[in-house]
Amino acid sequence: MAGSKGDKYYNVFLKYKIWLVSKEGENILGDGKINLLKEIGKSNSLQSAVNTIGISYRKAWGNIKTAEEVLGFPLVEKHRGGQSGGTTTLTEEGKNLIKAYEELHKEIDATINKTVKKFFNHINDFK
Amino acid sequence: MAGSKGDKYYNVFLKYKIWLVSKEGENILGDGKINLLKEIGKSNSLQSAVNTIGISYRKAWGNIKTAEEVLGFPLVEKHRGGQSGGTTTLTEEGKNLIKAYEELHKEIDATINKTVKKFFNHINDFK
DNA sequence: ATTCGTTATGTAATTACAAACATAACACAA
DNA sequence: TTGTGTTATGTTTGTAATTACATAACGAAT
Numbered sequence: 001m002a003g004s005k006g007d008k009y010y011n012v013f014l015k016y017k018i019w020l021v022s023k024e025g026e027n028i029l030g031d032g033k034i035n036l037l038k039e040i041g042k043s044n045s046l047q048s049a050v051n052t053i054g055i056s057y058r059k060a061w062g063n064i065k066t067a068e069e070v071l072g073f074p075l076v077e078k079h080r081g082g083q084s085g086g087t088t089t090l091t092e093e094g095k096n097l098i099k100a101y102e103e104l105h106k107e108i109d110a111t112i113n114k115t116v117k118k119f120f121n122h123i124n125d126f127k
Numbered sequence: 128m129a130g131s132k133g134d135k136y137y138n139v140f141l142k143y144k145i146w147l148v149s150k151e152g153e154n155i156l157g158d159g160k161i162n163l164l165k166e167i168g169k170s171n172s173l174q175s176a177v178n179t180i181g182i183s184y185r186k187a188w189g190n191i192k193t194a195e196e197v198l199g200f201p202l203v204e205k206h207r208g209g210q211s212g213g214t215t216t217l218t219e220e221g222k223n224l225i226k227a228y229e230e231l232h233k234e235i236d237a238t239i240n241k242t243v244k245k246f247f248n249h250i251n252d253f254k
Numbered sequence: 255a256t257t258c259g260t261t262a263t264g265t266a267a268t269t270a271c272a273a274a275c276a277t278a279a280c281a282c283a284a
Numbered sequence: 285t286t287g288t289g290t291t292a293t294g295t296t297t298g299t300a301a302t303t304a305c306a307t308a309a310c311g312a313a314t
Contacts, residue, residue, distance in 0.1 A: 009227070011150040012198075016143055016235075047260055056303050061262070071139075080262060081311025082219040083261025096141045100136070104246050108143075117233045174290055183273050188292070205291060208281025213290025 014116050018108060020101070022070045029067045034101050035093060036060055040076060046088040071097075141243050145235055147228070149197050156194045161228050163187055164221060167203060173215040198224075 019030030022060050027036075039049035050060045075094035080086035090098075146157030156164075166176035177187045193199050202221035207213035217225075 012155065013148050013150065014145060014231070015148050016145040018141060018143040021142050023140065023141050026139075028139065033207060045260075057261090057262080058135075058304080059302065079311090080259095080261040080309070081136070082260085083258065083311085083313045086261050086310075088261075100246075104141070107242045107246070108239060111242050115231070115234045115238050119227070119234070172290075184291090185274080185293080186272065192292095206281085207279070207289095207291040209290080210281080210283050210288065212282095213280075213291050215291075 006013075012120070014112070015121075016112060018105060026070045028070050029063075029101075031105075032065055033067060034098055036063070037075060037090060037098055041090045041095065041098070044087045044089045046076075046078070047085075049088075086122055107127060135195065136247060139247070141239070141247070143239060144253065145232065153197045155197050156190075156228075160190055160194060161225055163190070163200060164225055167215055168217045168225070171214050171216050173203075173205070174212075176215075184241075215247075 017030065020028040036049055036053060036055070039052055040046060043052070046060060047057060050057045053060075057061050064070075064076060068076075073093050074091050075097065076088050076090055077080060078086070078088045144157065147155040149155060157246060163176055163180060163182070166179055167173055170176055170179070173191075174184060177184045180187075191203060195203075200220050202224065203215050203216050203219055205213070206213045
């Protein structure tokens with residue numbers, strides 16, 4: 001794997017996962033919730049977002065609530081009622097968090113790819 | 128979080144996890160199994176290793192078996208019988224994998240820490 | 255006021271995964 | 285050949301996570 005041993009691990013790849021936690025170590029969010037938030041941003045509807053992604057409304061709703069509680073500020077603004085039933089839109093803070101998370105993720109992707117290329121003798125296309 | 132926004136995320140930390148997979152994406156091992164293998168290396172006994180770590184023998188045994196199947200070579204050498212009951216020792220390939228994994232992990236730790244320091248305004252002591 | 259589709263939330267059912275239990279196989283030493 | 289403690293493996297139990305189900309709250313438009 002490392003240096004001269006790279007040839008022995010030609011079919012071994014690296015996977016990794018990142019996520020954000022609070023100072024106390026409580027989970028905030030990772031790729032899944034970021035993806036959900038992005039989908040909400042597109043549709044302005046939690047219901048529509050979960051349908052597109054294919055997860056349960058119940059869980060998504062709870063996840064967002066928990067993330068907001070830990071963060072201490074709202075990620076989305078919910079409205080119920082109206083002829084369309086209601087909407088869920090991203091707050092400015094939510095949009096900023098998504099953007100920051102994605103920037104961070106991109107940097108980490110790049111930095112890990114560099115390290116992996118040094119260790120393995122192949123491109124690491126897993127994430 | 129990123130650059131000038133770092134102050135807004137002063138109590139948000141990054142966690143991450145790495146693990147190895149096959150070309151087909153099948154899970155091989157991560158920190159948990161590496162730790163188990165290291166403990167086996169110390170004690171030359173699977174039974175003793177799981178007791179020290181506090182996981183079930185049944186699961187540990189299955190995990191190692193699966194990892195070996197995916198890798199295509201043995202990580203440990205098992206002997207049963209004898210007055211001591213039996214032993215499980217690391218193969219050379221097993222030892223090499225542990226070493227390579229730990230080197231890789233160390234590099235990734237360093238590289239992620241660097242990236243995180245750039246994004247957050249604090250040291251990231253979570254893993 | 256009625257209808258509509260969405261948000262909100264508790265509860266039940268299901269699934270996935272890990273631990274616990276039980277028991278055989280084994281081989282060396284006494 | 286008997287005892288010992290470990291490896292080997294199927295089966296059962298338990299538990300945590302996820303989904304499914306049901307139902308209320310809501311408010312703008314008609």
